[in-house]
Amino acid sequence: MSHTLLLAKDIIKSFRNGEQETCVLKGIDLNIPQGKMLALQGASGSGKSTLLNILGLLMRPTAGELMLLDQSLTNLSDGSLSKYRNQHLGFVFQYHNLLPDFTALENVAFPAAAPQGRLTGELRKRALHLLDRVGLSDRSHFLASQLSGGQKQRVAIARALINKPDLVLADEPTGNLDQDTAKQVMNLLREINRTDNTTFLISTHDNNVASKCDEIIRITDGKIAPT
């Protein structure tokens, strides 16, 4: 049986726009077990992205509790949340969001080099190894702006893995790719999940992508839909 990696209890998130308050998440309870690859699906506006942002510690919930590896994150400062994000989480975004003025290797190493203060030789080796793993070792010195869409997304996956995260949150990782490339990317994520026991939570509209995951979590109108 898998251990719980991330536990969300009764997560509520509302946004205030002037006098009007909109409740986007209406009490989410979620248990993400270690080593699983989960898909998060829901219609536009269902609260999928907001939940992903809260689970990714990018946004604080209005109410509820979040626990990562049995540690409550509710009352942590912004600085501590940044550290948690850096050490325990990895992110893959729909538009890859690489830094265009840096090489593929520097982009991969960035989340580790910034806190360490130096781009050490060891870090370069690790970044190169990850690039090799996503099939881009020959592009390590290419600027991000010189890579194709699929290559950029693979660099983004390597970047998400540089700090050996416990959980990788992927927001529509194949949403901007053609079918073949999307398939390659999903195969890559699956392989990493299996070989490294890295947990993935993938937000997607694509049923093909969702079908490759161990479980599908559906969110409807701010709540987890019963399976």
Add this chain to the structure above:
Amino acid sequence: MPFSLLVSWRYITANSFQTLLLVLGVALSVVVFVFITALINGLSIFLTQETTSKIAHVELEPPNRIARVLIDDSRFVAQPVSTLQRKQIRNWQQVIDIAQFTPGVSAISPIVEGNGFLVRGEATRPVAIQGVEPSKVDAITNISAYIISGSAELTTGGLVIGADLATELGLLVGTPVLLKSERGAERLLPITGIFRVGLASLDQRVGFLSIRVARPLFELPDGITLLGLKLDDPAKAPAIATLLHNATQLKATAWQEKNKSLQNATEAQGRTGNFIQAFALLAIIISISSALLLSTYRRRAEIGIMRATGVSRQFVATVFILQGVFIGALGAMLGATAGYLLCVQLASITGPDGDAMLPIAPNEGGYALVITLTILGAALAAVLPARAASAVDPVEAIQQ
């Protein structure tokens, strides 16, 4: 290399044309700073040199006679003390011994100073006589360099006078003139030299005589009235004057005390320069700050990604501060070099008389100051953009 340094450098070299424009803008302000500083310092040096090259840097005189105040029960009575004695330095040889071993003293000239009149026919003009040793005629004022007729040779017993005084009395070299001293003594002396220093106080009123000739005219067979001193560094005159006063108990006056208006004028110039320098620095701060703020907005999404991956606010802020420092340092170096070359070029332009057209001092451009202030100013200018960058909300930035 620290990673923040690498990221900053990559950012400022990513858009090299924009960075070049920004660095040139900073450099231009630095050139203005250097030019103004070199000009004001040059002017101050020029005026100070012009003045100090023609006067004693320290003058040693007998102390002033102070009226002693006697108090009785009903009234004050002020009674002068020792006014029956001549003011003179009798043991001046001993004072010279002390002065010549004082560090920083380069020349000493014993002087018998006195007032009198030059009389030619019915024309009479007041004259301030300086009786000096013939070998030391150039010790205080390099009179030989300003001679326009005759020579500054005093051994023959002649009189060397200023050009304006000579013109007023119609005197030429070789013309005899009657000198009546304030002590009532008279002597007919030939004019042996005429000088034009350019200072009205010298050209209109001063005459140089051999000390041997001056002694009987002013009834000072042994003593002198004044010891004039030249220093290696005129700026040290107040300190050396204090030292000599303590050693001799004579009244020691530094040249700065007698030329307060010059000091006031150079200080006023300095203040004007400070304003221009402050505006140049302000221009640097505003240009760097606005450019980096624009960069912050342009790179919002990238900053958002950095923050999302757990990069700290401090790292983001450091990257932007370092960009400011890089731009400031590059602009300061470039501007200081260009400013120096400009000043050297301007200092080499001479007028028809061979003198420099601008009294600019290329070595006094305040280079260390401007480089330090520019880098500090640039770092300060980057604080606001750095704060803005570190405050970027990763969720908002990524969604853009």
